[in-house]
Amino acid sequence: MNAQSTNDEAAEWAVRLDGEPLSAEEQRALEAWLASAPGHRGALVRARAVWAAVGAAQPAASGPAPPVHAPTARGRGISALRAAAAALAAVAVLALGYRALELRGTGYETGVGEVRRIALEDGSAITLNSNSAARVRYGQDARRLTLVRGEGLFEVAKDPARPFIVSTGGVAVRAVGTAFVVRALTDAVTVTVTEGVVEVTRPEQAPRRVAAHQRAEIRAHREVTVRTEEADEASRQLSWRDGVLSFSGESLAEAVREVNRYSHRQIEVADPGLAARPVIGIFRAGDADAFAQATAAALGAETRLDGDVIRLVPPAGR
């Protein structure tokens, strides 16, 4: 992006917006300009703010609300996962609270705060997230894996003769195409596909196909729902592989739940108003202190250390 020409154009629109209401034609031109580059919305907000900041005079009555809507950054950028996936299929399964009774095969597990990658004989690999366990059974006709607890990313080497099947919580996820992500929560399994196609199967139900940038949610006694995801979302959900947790507007309560998975020191948020506030940021997994302090500062809250618990509370005197 050419910063100077962006600034010049933003300046023209900022001046224009501070005058008579836009004509329909101007409105369309503004929309088109805003849509033409991801930085334009922010450039216009900044230009309008600086324009408003200089000079003592009150600007004339403002026109209709300018179309400065949601930021667009998340739609940008390449997915690190997709770039790395190449000929592999990737399956991440998260089964919080779920304990599969599976004793056959070879077992692997991780402790709290530990992330471990295990290379398998066929070129596939498992990356186990904090406090997780999986078992692996390779047979002649299929490669079967069970997520016993926690969350795993399964990178699958292609082998059409032996399908790669991950089971957890009564759900089987079968690699069909090239790359996908599966994620399961306490009472639901979600399957997010980054590339290619997967098949999600439950007993006595037809397999459900999930395609790239789609996410399927599977709950007991309910229909499988499939919706389209943003491309970046899957790779963001896998940021734990790099030892970081990434949030882009989840509630503080959700973020804390995630942070607590990686840490013996636990964070608590009792205040419902505070718990509902959105969190944006990237944090090192396992560093609950840093997360607590960062969010406290960003949300105007305070931290109280109480034994092995960090309490996030609204500021005193409010």
Added chain:
Amino acid sequence: MSDRQRLDWLVRHIVPFERRARGWLHRHVRTFAVSDADDIVQEAYARLWVLDLDTIANPRGYFMTIIRNLVAEQARRAKIVPMVRMGEIESLNIISEEPGPEREAVAGAELELVRQVLEGLPPQSRRAFELRKFEGLTVREVAGRLGVTESAVEKLLARALARLLAALGEPGPVTNEEAGSVHERAIDQR
């Protein structure tokens, strides 16, 4: 919250602080090898714009948090291992929200910058700016005063604003406060 109120909020909390934020970014962007500070600052404005600004207790801290997160996102996409712990609040060595000598000094520096930019403008652009912003004339009135079209006045004003945007886009000087050891700084300064 109306656009007017949003702009007022940005004027009060963010615009006077932007150059210092850029100063921080300038030093850290080199560390991260991230593309463009302008992109990050613009995106930070865009993200603020859609928030419920009234609920932000520490606007500068929040702005810096957004900026730091944008840097982290870029670093992650570029597969660069960040050199700092992401949870650190080093960016929050921000001047107090209370009015005080330091804050006034910063505001004074911005005023001086604006003055310099205005002095460097072509005479007609400067005249249009002064009539519009200092005397509060409408664009039409300025056009009548200068004997040009309204469209021409808008061009003159836009040129002045573009110069201001460019000047404010230069990273601000590092203050003694920022130069100190940020890692040892207490987290909660409020």
